[in-house]
Amino acid sequence: MTTLADNLTRAAEAHPDRPAVRLDDAVLTYAELSDEARRVARMLGTHGVRPGDRVGLVLPNIPPFPALFYGALMAGAVVVPMNPLLKAREITYYLEDSGAAVVFAWRDVADEASAAADKVGITCVPVDAAGLGNLLTQHEPVTEVVARDDEDTAVLLYTSGTTGRPKGAELTHANLATNADLTAETLICLEPEDVVMGCLPLFHCFGLTCGLNAAVVAGACLTLVPRFDPAKALEVIARDKVTVFEGVPTMYSAMLNVPDSDSYDVSSLRTCISGGSAMPVEVMHGFEKTFGCIVLEGYGLSETSPVASFNHPDMERKPGSIGVPVRGVEMQVRDDDGNEVPDGDVGEIAIRGENIMKGYWNRPEDTEAALPGGWFLSGDVAKKDEDGYFYIVDRKKDLIIRGGYNVYPREVEEAMYGHDAVAEVAVVGVAHDELGEEVAAAVSLKPGAEATEDELRDFAKGELAAYKYPRQVWIVDELPKGPTGKILRREVRPPGVEAGG
Secondary structure (H helix, E strand, O other), X not given: OOOHHHHHHHHHXXXXXXXXXXXXXXXXXXXXXXXXXXHHHHHHHHOOOOOOOEEEEEOOOOOHHHHHHHHHHHOOOEEEEEOOOOOHHHHHHHHHHHOOOEEEEEHHHHHHHHHHHHHHOOEEEEEEOOEOHHHHOOOOOOOOOOOOOOOOEEEEEEOOOOOOOOOEXXXXXXXXXXXXXXXXXXXXXXXXXXXXXXXXXXXXXXXXXXXXXXXXXXXXXXXEOOXXXXXXXXXXXXXHOOOEEEEOHHHHHHHHOOOOHHHXXXXXXXXXXXXXXXXXXXXHHHHHHHHOOEEEEEEEOHHHOOEEEEOOOOOOOOOOOOEEEOOOEEEEEEOOOOOEOOOOOOEEEEEEEOOOOOEEOOOHHHHHHHOXXXXXXXXXXXXXXXXXXXXXXXXXXXXXXXXXXXXXXXXHHHHHOOOOOEEEEEEEEEEEOOOEEEEEEEEEEOOOOOOOHHHHHHHHHHHOOOOOOOOEEEEOOOOOEOXXXXXXXXXXXXXXXXXXX
């Protein structure tokens, strides 16, 4: 079994002069990235970090991230990635819960991380976006990488915490290495000549595994964008001849709606993959038509390293489907009693395989509840067709029950995306005295498009059964999104109602 740290060593030996990471004009070759990572491993020793200790990273998509990530792994440590937009209170929780020994923070947000580090009594090391050069000059590169077992934890990835305080998913070297391998080999078929677009945050499992770790496995180049901007993304694709783009549906929608989007030369694009949430079929078809490439949709969670299923490039692609289970993974659709349901019936996705986390850090009861019999219960509602393809219906907790009828927000959103003026839509349930819940929709419009709330409501009424269409529709400038660009339904509230109320 090859650990994640071994992957970088192997890539540096095979492709020393090839670009590994790029941010605009700044480029690190594989030899340079490996050298920096080995110096980081040495530096961590001076901070008292030992194998198994946790190392916090509070960084955006900048070249120091991969060097610190792999350097910590080379030292045998466990990486705790964090969103650089977190405030001191939130960082404090992550540091305390993980028992981190040291934290590295991007200089622009180091005040928040430093305040958190001071509170828990550890060192915060500020990092400049330009690189680690000055930080590492006093440290010689280690010659030996600390050996780790397959089942040793490599990353503590904290979940979003929609059902309580965030929990640290323990992802092992085997979890992450096998998932990166299959992504590079069978899903996007990476070669050393490929250039992968790093729009997805590296502190998130999608960007970490399918972007950084998969690129290193193949010896390909990862070109970074610290903060997603659709026009900037198109510019970088054209400049760097990006061959593989990875993103969430909102990124595809935003790029599609850039003025004169068809004027960018994106002919280098070979494959695009989408995950994080279900991609509206209208957006998929529009993107493919405009940019002349194929979009392959997949599915996964932090607890599954993340890829669990995918529309494989060598198999039939079914738009709207999350594909079939990937190599080394099984998936079932189950009822509330844990029984597998017949094809076509709706139930909760359960997943088993080499991608499943070891458990939640220091939370044995939560681990037991999430992994009955070794199957991870995803909380996602889906169905499977006769060919074994899975289709997400919705998040279990997002289900709207209107007057006793089940309404799945995804279905309503899919219908509303058919309106020419709609850029993004989020459907939620709002309290109703008689029905229990009423269906409501927040909509953002495409640039330059016009539509009234009544018009959008009537359009949905014409597309959906009477109990499904949203009685309440309101137009917003932008929908709330998480760090990966995923729309956060839990933050969507009608005008005058505060989030969380």
